[in-house]
Amino acid sequence: MTRLTCAAGRLADGSSALARRLAARTAASVARARRDDLTGWRAALGCWLRILLLAFGLYLLWRLVRAVPALLWLLTAGWTAAAWRASRPVAEEPVDATAEATAEQRGERAPGGDVRAATLEWIWQQIGDRQGVHLRDLLAHARAHGMFEALEVAEFRAHLERWSIPVRARVRVRGKGVTVGIHRSDLTALVTASPEPSPEEVPKPELHVA
Template identity: 55%
Template sequence: MSRLARHADRIATGSAAVTRRLAVRAAAWIRRGRRTDLTGWRAALGCWLRLSLLALGLYLLWRLVRAVPNLLWLLSAGWLLAAWRAGRPTPTPADEDAPAAPNTDAVRALLLEAMGDADAVHLRTVLAHLQEQGHGQDWTVGDLRARLEALGIPVQLKVKAPGSKGPTRGVRRADLLASQPIGEDAPTGPSTAV
């Protein structure tokens, strides 16, 4: 890969990460507008108000850029800088000794460890487990899902795990063990591999 292609890839990766972070933060901010002391449509009025404020802010930004087109250069430079920073590979001290690709067996062991005695585990539970061990501090559930799918570990859309309020993305024990090569035993020991 040429140097220019590496830089373009870093900006594209970082731009996707910045977009994801902004969307997650905006959605969380809108969600916090829900009132718990009310029920029905009245409880959601705060969410609608915050969504309207966000739309108004975007509209005003668009109008400002239309009125002062040179502002777009400043906004573009800011976005490129944020994307460049977010797209930076984050080396860890273990990277010098670690293989280029994650060990699928170690990831399976980590998933089984996070699963415990249950038949399934939600990705947010796995992410919390990883972050407790000091890994993936800036990851989202989407980042974890992409990494698991890249390793060939099946992620299901609606998984019901014990102690959860409802189904969400997760990994089932049966799928995890079925995706293992034939003749190999399931990893059982704890793992710190990411």
């Protein structure tokens, strides 16, 4: 494989990751505008307002590019640079000692089993007595402990799904609105019914358990 082919592949992967990241951020921003204290169409007014503002912003950008075509070169360069950065591989970091100790106490120190078990326990801790947890809150907790600092929600979701941890596009969490997250019922079903994937099939994630 030539350097040019490698560079083209990296740009393609980065563009795909960047597009997913922007889509996830946009969806999360729109979902946060929903009012939990209202019902029916009134609760969704904020969402529709943000969608209209987004559409108006895209229209203004289109008009600006039509008026100044040279601006398209600047936008293309910016997108290329962002896609190149987005395609950088995420360095793996060792699992926190607390996660290993917790898994060892439960007798789950088999290769590939301790990390996933610790990941599930960490998610359970973040759910607490609520019906689910948002991925953005999981990421915030991980970053507070020095983990996943280079990941966005879309990439974090891909990590979890490769470990067969179900993620929903819409999860309502008390006091936090509706956005992408993990629902309590899905996690319960996973723990009681789903077998763990083998370490050969699933890449090792990088998670802290506080």
